[in-house]
Amino acid sequence: MSDTSLIFTDCVASSLAGIIEKEKPKGIFIIADSNTSPLIARPLMDNCQALDSARLITVDAGDENKNIDALASIWSRLSAEGATRHSMVVNIGGGMVTDMGGFAAATFKRGVRCVNIPTTLLGAVDAALGGKTAVNFAGLKNEIGVFANPLAVIVNARFFATLPAAELLSGYAELLKHALLEGADALAEALDFDLSNPDYDRLQQLLERSIKVKQRIVAEDPHEHGIRKALNLGHTAAHAFESLAMEKDSPVPHGHAVAWGLVVDLVLSRMLKGLDTQILHAVASYVDTHYPSPSALCSDYDRLLQLMRHDKKNITADSINFTLLQAAGSPVIDCEVAPADITAAIDICRDLLHA
Amino acid sequence: MSDTSLIFTDCVASSLAGIIEKEKPKGIFIIADSNTSPLIARPLMDNCQALDSARLITVDAGDENKNIDALASIWSRLSAEGATRHSMVVNIGGGMVTDMGGFAAATFKRGVRCVNIPTTLLGAVDAALGGKTAVNFAGLKNEIGVFANPLAVIVNARFFATLPAAELLSGYAELLKHALLEGADALAEALDFDLSNPDYDRLQQLLERSIKVKQRIVAEDPHEHGIRKALNLGHTAAHAFESLAMEKDSPVPHGHAVAWGLVVDLVLSRMLKGLDTQILHAVASYVDTHYPSPSALCSDYDRLLQLMRHDKKNITADSINFTLLQAAGSPVIDCEVAPADITAAIDICRDLLHA
Numbered sequence: 001m002s003d004t005s006l007i008f009t010d011c012v013a014s015s016l017a018g019i020i021e022k023e024k025p026k027g028i029f030i031i032a033d034s035n036t037s038p039l040i041a042r043p044l045m046d047n048c049q050a051l052d053s054a055r056l057i058t059v060d061a062g063d064e065n066k067n068i069d070a071l072a073s074i075w076s077r078l079s080a081e082g083a084t085r086h087s088m089v090v091n092i093g094g095g096m097v098t099d100m101g102g103f104a105a106a107t108f109k110r111g112v113r114c115v116n117i118p119t120t121l122l123g124a125v126d127a128a129l130g131g132k133t134a135v136n137f138a139g140l141k142n143e144i145g146v147f148a149n150p151l152a153v154i155v156n157a158r159f160f161a162t163l164p165a166a167e168l169l170s171g172y173a174e175l176l177k178h179a180l181l182e183g184a185d186a187l188a189e190a191l192d193f194d195l196s197n198p199d200y201d202r203l204q205q206l207l208e209r210s211i212k213v214k215q216r217i218v219a220e221d222p223h224e225h226g227i228r229k230a231l232n233l234g235h236t237a238a239h240a241f242e243s244l245a246m247e248k249d250s251p252v253p254h255g256h257a258v259a260w261g262l263v264v265d266l267v268l269s270r271m272l273k274g275l276d277t278q279i280l281h282a283v284a285s286y287v288d289t290h291y292p293s294p295s296a297l298c299s300d301y302d303r304l305l306q307l308m309r310h311d312k313k314n315i316t317a318d319s320i321n322f323t324l325l326q327a328a329g330s331p332v333i334d335c336e337v338a339p340a341d342i343t344a345a346i347d348i349c350r351d352l353l354h355a
Numbered sequence: 356m357s358d359t360s361l362i363f364t365d366c367v368a369s370s371l372a373g374i375i376e377k378e379k380p381k382g383i384f385i386i387a388d389s390n391t392s393p394l395i396a397r398p399l400m401d402n403c404q405a406l407d408s409a410r411l412i413t414v415d416a417g418d419e420n421k422n423i424d425a426l427a428s429i430w431s432r433l434s435a436e437g438a439t440r441h442s443m444v445v446n447i448g449g450g451m452v453t454d455m456g457g458f459a460a461a462t463f464k465r466g467v468r469c470v471n472i473p474t475t476l477l478g479a480v481d482a483a484l485g486g487k488t489a490v491n492f493a494g495l496k497n498e499i500g501v502f503a504n505p506l507a508v509i510v511n512a513r514f515f516a517t518l519p520a521a522e523l524l525s526g527y528a529e530l531l532k533h534a535l536l537e538g539a540d541a542l543a544e545a546l547d548f549d550l551s552n553p554d555y556d557r558l559q560q561l562l563e564r565s566i567k568v569k570q571r572i573v574a575e576d577p578h579e580h581g582i583r584k585a586l587n588l589g590h591t592a593a594h595a596f597e598s599l600a601m602e603k604d605s606p607v608p609h610g611h612a613v614a615w616g617l618v619v620d621l622v623l624s625r626m627l628k629g630l631d632t633q634i635l636h637a638v639a640s641y642v643d644t645h646y647p648s649p650s651a652l653c654s655d656y657d658r659l660l661q662l663m664r665h666d667k668k669n670i671t672a673d674s675i676n677f678t679l680l681q682a683a684g685s686p687v688i689d690c691e692v693a694p695a696d697i698t699a700a701i702d703i704c705r706d707l708l709h710a
Contacts, residue, residue: 068427072492079493082665107462110487110500111578132465137427138434145465146501223466310437 004129005152006215008208012117013048015154016090019115020050023151025088028054029078031101033061036093036119040159044092044117054090055081059100063136063251066096068144071135074104078112085109091150094120094167095127095254098150099142102133106148116150121160121171121203122255125178125210128153130218130231139246140310141239147223155211157204168198169291170255175206176283177233177262178213183329186213191282195290230331233323234261237346240307244300252295259287260294263352267345268337269324279328284352293355301343308342359484360507361570363563367472368403370509371445374470375405378506380443383409384433386456388416391448391474395514399447399472409445410436414455418606421451421490423499429459433467440464446505449475449522450482450609453505454497457488461503471505476515476526476558477610480533480565483508485573485586494601495665496594502578510566512559523553524646525610530561531638532588532617533568538684541568546637550645585686588678589616592701595662599655607650614642615649618707622700623692624679634683639707648710656698663697 009015020028028051032041037058045051057077059070078087089112091101098116105114118124134145160168172195179190190206193199214231221228238254238261245252263284269275296304308320320342324335349355364370375383383406387396392413400406412432414425433442444467446456453471460469473483489500515523527550534545541564548554548561569586576583593609593616600607618639624630651659663675675697679690704710 068423072423075499076493079495079498079665107499107501109498110489110502134465138431140434143434143464144430144462146462146503147465148501310434 003219004131004149006129006211007152007154008204009154009156010158012154012156013044016044016115016117017048017050019152020088023088023113025086025113027081027083027087028090029057029081029083029087030054030090030092031057031059031074031097031104032092033059033065033094033097035061036097040119041092059097061096063096063254064246066100066135068135068137071100071104074101075108078104078108083108083112085112087112088151089114090117091115092117092119094118094123098123098128099132099134099145102148102150103135103145106133106146111148113151116153118153118155119159120163120167121207122167122174122253123171124153124155124157124160124207125171125174125214128155129211129214131222139243141242149222155207157200157207160203161200166253169195169259170253173234173255173259173262173291175210176286177231177258178210180233180262180279180283180325180328181217181230181331182209182213184327187279187282187328191286227333229333230323232333233325233331234258234265236308236311236320236322237261237264237304237342239311240304241294241296243307244296244304247303248295250295256291259291260349260353263287263349264342264345265322265324267348267352268322268335268341269326271341271345272335272337273324273326273332275325275327279325281352284349288353291353293353294350296346296350296355298347301346304346305339305342358574359486359504361484361566362507362509363559364509364511365513367509367511368399371399371470371472372403372405374507375443378443378468380441380468382436382438382442383445384412384436384438384442385409385445385447386412386414386429386452386459387447388414388420388449388452390416391452395474396447414452416451418451418491418609419601421455423490423492426455426459426490429456430463433459433463438463438467440467442467443506444469445472446470447472447474449473449478453478453483454487454489454500457503457505458490458500461488461501466503468506471508473508473510474514475518475522476562477522477529477608478526479508479510479512479515479562480526480529480569483510484566484569486577494598496597504577510562512555512562515558516555521608524550524614525608528589528610528614528617528646530565531641532586532613533565535588535617535634535638535680535683536572536585536686537564537568539682542634542637542683546641582688584688585678587688588680588686589613589620591663591666591675591677592616592619592659594666595659596649596651598662599651599659602658603650605650611646614646615704615708618642618704619697619700620677620679622703622707623677623690623696624681626696626700627690627692628679628681628687630680630682634680639704643708646708648708649705651701651705651710653702656701659701660694660697
């Protein structure tokens with residue numbers, strides 16, 4: 001798996017033009033969703049001569065459309081418009097677009113180069129970098145996918161200033177996760193940020209620091225055999241919260257589920273790994289202040305456990321695996337946790353977040 | 356991409372048991388088609404204690420079923436039966452099964468280990484080794500796939516003694532291709548083999564030599580940026596012959612199309628690269644003796660050119676690329692050939708093969 005260039009810029013058009021000049025792709029295919037297509041992709045195409053002959057493929061927005069049917073529609077367009085393995089795909093959108101567009105590119109004619117331009121904070125911090133591509137399948141998140149690194153990720157923090165507050169919250173949960181993995185200083189800095197009244201210059205600095213935490217961990221272990229599992233902090237519970245919400249036809253943003261999942265994992269870390277209680281309470285209080293409360297009910301616990309057993313990170317279908325923390329910056333991967341401890345932790349999490 | 360163990364054996368059950376003992380997969384999923392499932396997979400499961408808890412997933416036989424729907428049905432079964440990324444997939448069948456089962460394994464939860472047990476000569480010589488997985492899409496062969504090496508390929512030449520003659524012909528075309536890429540000695544040996552009255556001990560020796568040609572070339576260039584394209588000898592024309600036959604609802608075996616494609620490429624090699632005419636005529640005569648004649652008509656030439664333009668190996672949709680030979684053992688990759696030369700070569704090929 002080759003390296004990804006990470007580009008921070010005020011001008012996406014010129015950064016992208018530079019990549020195109022260097023790579024000389026035979027055909028450029030831009031994948032965007034019904035939100036980013038008119039707002040970001042079209043204006044970018046109008047302002048970038050290197051995109052003059054690019055084709056735009058628009059998919060319906062929303063994680064519920066990150067599915068096999070939408071994937072097949074991308075493949076069909078690529079095929080019908082004569083894409084070759086020497087073409088280039090440019091994904092413009094949040095994680096839904098970079099996950100699905102990345103998977104389409106990785107599998108079309110066994111692999112076409114792609115560039116990710118995240119348009120959400122969550123996408124920038126999480127999905128755009130690291131090579132995890134996927135679609136949802138059979139009601140399960142990211143069940144089908146491959147590891148395939150993008151050629152480059154182009155990050156323009158200005159995009160995020162125009163996002164609704166909910167989107168910002170969603171991305172910030174992953175930023176908190178990276179801070180927990182980096183150490184006490186990074187965590188204090190992240191918890192000091194006022195999400196209700198964001199300072200975007202400060203956010204950009206936090207963002208660069210945060211993305212580099214992920215880049216460092218992924219470079220050590222691209223295929224997630226070891227330390228990359230640390231990035232799963234909060235995610236075993238988060239995926240279950242998300243899948244449950246999908247089943248109830250009231251999907252929740254990934255980042256909200258991650259914020260709740262982080263609190264579940266910190267409770268477990270306190271219970272099982274001796275994590276300092278102040279860290280748990282500082283994070284729980286921050287999440288409680290800025291995020292909605294978890295939507296899961298006591299009657300959902302059995303289903304949440306079932307969903308966790310399906311998580312890709314689990315060694316067997318009978319065990320449930322978590323990444324936990326001994327301290328900020330000291331993750332412990334592959335922690336098997338008993339179902340009773342998990343339901344206790346969800347219960348405490350719901351209390352802390354006033355659910 | 357990690358290496359593949361290549362195992363020649365008289366006892367597939369014990370070889371597979373050895374792999375399972377070493378790898379300790381959490382769950383084994385055998386993928387077979389409606390032919391190999393009762394004839395080979397079931398008896399193997401009955402005779403191999405290591406497969407006691409394995410699940411059998413059977414797909415409809417035939418290349419026309421190597422499609423997204425069948426792929427989704429495999430993913431569904433894996434998902435429903437609790438496969439994890441620590442499970443193992445065992446593909447038992449010809450290229451259709453190893454291509455599609457390999458792709459299913461490579462993409463389920465972003466990648467599950469797999470072992471290929473080819474049950475046809477074609478599968479053993481070609482599809483089972485080399486990491487190319489795929490399904491057909493939008494009427495195009497292998498349009499969607501990834502490179503993902505199997506953990507091991509287990510080859511038992513005894514399987515092929517029970518194959519119908521047509522299957523033997525099909526695999527033998529790829530064996531001829533490897534001989535052309537290896538050199539004059541290997542070619543002479545391959546052309547000396549009596550396909551109408553096969554000696555299976557001799558075939559096993561030829562087979563080992565042949566598979567190792569492919570293994571050597573793939574190891575040099577797993578993702579087909581350079582020398583691996585040599586393995587495309589005969590295949591630009593062959594894929595077009597196959598796609599045309601699919602469009603006409605009278606599919607031809609891959610290996611027959613490859614035999615015709617080899618003759619087309621040798622005609623072009625004679626025309627454009629000075630290949631010795633004796634090699635062209637020796638191969639054409641062997642193909643004419645043992646294989647059916649090409650089914651394409653003069654009126655199909657334009658469509659064949661269109662189909663070649665869609666070939667994954669092409670740099671742009673406007674050019675058509677071939678691997679040609681200067682001599683046996685001396686391939687030249689990335690040869691752009693003019694449409695008029697291609698139709699002339701197809702015409703000469705049809706004459707040589709008495710179509």
